[in-house]
Amino acid sequence: MKIHRETIEFRTGGHGTVTLLDDRLQAIVERSGVRRGMAHLFNVGSTGALTTLEYEPGLKGDLQRTLDRLIPPGREYAHEAAWADGNAHSHLQASITGPDLTVPVEEGRLLLGTWQQVVHVECDVRPRRRKVVVTVWGEEG
Numbered sequence: 205m206k207i208h209r210e211t212i213e214f215r216t217g218g219h220g221t222v223t224l225l226d227d228r229l230q231a232i233v234e235r236s237g238v239r240r241g242m243a244h245l246f247n248v249g250s251t252g253a254l255t256t257l258e259y260e261p262g263l264k265g266d267l268q269r270t271l272d273r274l275i276p277p278g279r280e281y282a283h284e285a286a287w288a289d290g291n292a293h294s295h296l297q298a299s300i301t302g303p304d305l306t307v308p309v310e311e312g313r314l315l316l317g318t319w320q321q322v323v324h325v326e327c328d329v330r331p332r333r334r335k336v337v338v339t340v341w342g343e344e345g
Contacts, residue, residue: 206344208236212336216252216326219277219294220268223324224259225336229307230314232338239312241342246304248335251294251328253301259321267325271297277329294327301325309342 210232214223225245233243247254257263274297281292307322308315316322324336 205241205341206236206238207339207341208232208238209337209339210235212338214324214334216324216328216332216334218326218331219329220265221326221331222257222259222264222267223326223334225254225322225324226259226314226316229322229338233309233314233340234312236340237344238309238340238342239345241309241340242306243309243314244304244306244339244341245322246337246339247298247324248337249332250303251291251298251326252332252334253298253303253325253327254305254336255301255323255325256305256316256320257323258319259323271301271325271327275300289329291329294329297327298325301327309340312345 212228275293277293283292
């Protein structure tokens with residue numbers, strides 16, 4: 205079994221930015237030499253999240269509006285009493301979406317549906333520099 209690890213680094217535009225990771229992730233899978241296995245992604249930081257989504261403008265906006273309805277900015281959160289940084293909702297939105305994602309690899313390719321793309325969701329209130337650690341493991345071909 206082979207294990208390969210790399211980090212994807214990028215900047216976001218702040219709250220609501222959805223960043224497509226497919227091409228960078230597929231390039232890492234190819235460099236790994238793994239033909240059948242798994243690719244695991246982990247967002248380093250507590251206000252960013254990873255998920256899959258059809259990467260199109262309508263759904264990108266729908267996702268953020270839904271998160272803002274579920275956990276709205278501007279409410280009284282205990283985190284704000286301690287830090288007063290205006291991003292308690294960011295931590296909570298990222299928490300329910302999740303910091304990691306695992307995608308199967310088959311024949312050296314990510315096993316994703318036709319309209320399924322891997323994305324990073326920025327939940328923080330300001331632009332951030334992000335790191336996503338990618339670990340690919342499995343059988344070499």
